[in-house]
Amino acid sequence: MTRAIVLFGHGSRDPLWRAPMDAVAARIAQRSPAVVVRCAFLELAQPDLGTSVRDLVAAGTTxxxxxxxxxxxxxHVREDLPVLVEALRRDHPALDIALMAPVGEHPLVLDLLSEIACPR
Amino acid sequence: MTRAIVLFGHGSRDPLWRAPMDAVAARIAQRSPAVVVRCAFLELAQPDLGTSVRDLVAAGTTxxxxxxxxxxxxxHVREDLPVLVEALRRDHPALDIALMAPVGEHPLVLDLLSEIACPR
Structure with a gap:
């Protein structure tokens, strides 16, 4: 099994916008070199999710x-993304696709953001 | 001194979009009841930053x-927000305004997101 992670963000015309996503990808790549990590975007930036996953599958990701x-x-997360994932499942029936909850709903993220916004 | 925190987000027409921001505000309010916490938005949701800060100042925030x-x-963060903050400083010269870096640039946020995206 070749495992990949796609960090999926909104995208922006501003090339600096994606810097935090790239930084997360770099952290994962450094820590878990066996995992393939890519960034993909809903709009305004490339690659889109379909292109990213197609390239991963072509390179052997399962x-x-x-x-x-x-x-x-x-x-974007509750409606657009499920439609995109449904299309991926149709286009790549042999690919095991897991869709995580948005990071902004993760309790540890909420805890950390509250600590950053208002340190004790 | 009456201290306030404004969580400033993009905003969306979708009322569910702000749920994580409200959750962060609730965590701060529960943990630090002496701090006033508000959410404000760049666009597509209310209140905007100017309205939020005006209301806070009227209520005694310094x-x-x-x-x-x-x-x-x-x-939005590098250009729109500094213009808004400059206007706030002009409109409220006695108010002490601190502008934090965007949460997505915080090293602990990047670390946590990489752990969530790819657990060890």
């Missing part, structure tokens, strides 16, 4: 975890 | 910390 890098869980 | 709740540090 299991991919999609991590929505969204603090706010709006329509 | 020091406010603005926390950009953005994972990606694009133009």
């Amino acid at each position: 299991q991919v975890t999609i991590v929505p890098m969204f603090l706010g869980a709006g329509r | 020091q406010v910390t603005i926390v950009p709740m953005f994972l990606g540090a694009g133009r």
Whole structure:
């Protein structure tokens, strides 16, 4: 099994916007070199999710975890992303696809953000 | 001194989008009841930053910390927000305003997101 992680973000015309996503990807790559890590975007930046996953499958990935890098869980995460993942499952029936909850709903993220915003 | 924290997010038409911001505000309010916490938005949701800060000042706030709740540090954070803060400083010369870096640039956030995306 070749495992991959796709950090999926909104995207922006501003090339600096993705710096935190790239920084997360770099941390994972450094710590877990056996895991393939990619960033993909909903709009305004490349690659999109379909292209990213197609390239991963072509390179031998058999299991991919999609991590929505969204603090706010709006329509992009609740509606657009499931449609994209459904299309991925149709296009790559042999690929094991796991879709995580958006990072902004993770209790540890909420705890950390509250500590950063208001240190004790 | 009456201290306040404004969690400043992008905003969305989707009312569920702000749930993580509200959850962070609730954690701070529970842990540090002496601190006033508000959410404010750049667009598509209310209140905007100017309204939020005006209301805080009217209620006696003398020091406010603005926390950009953005994972990606694009133009909204690097260009739009400084203009808004400059206007706040002009409108409220007696108010002590601290502008934090966007949460997505905080090393602990990057570490945590990498752990969530790829558990050891």
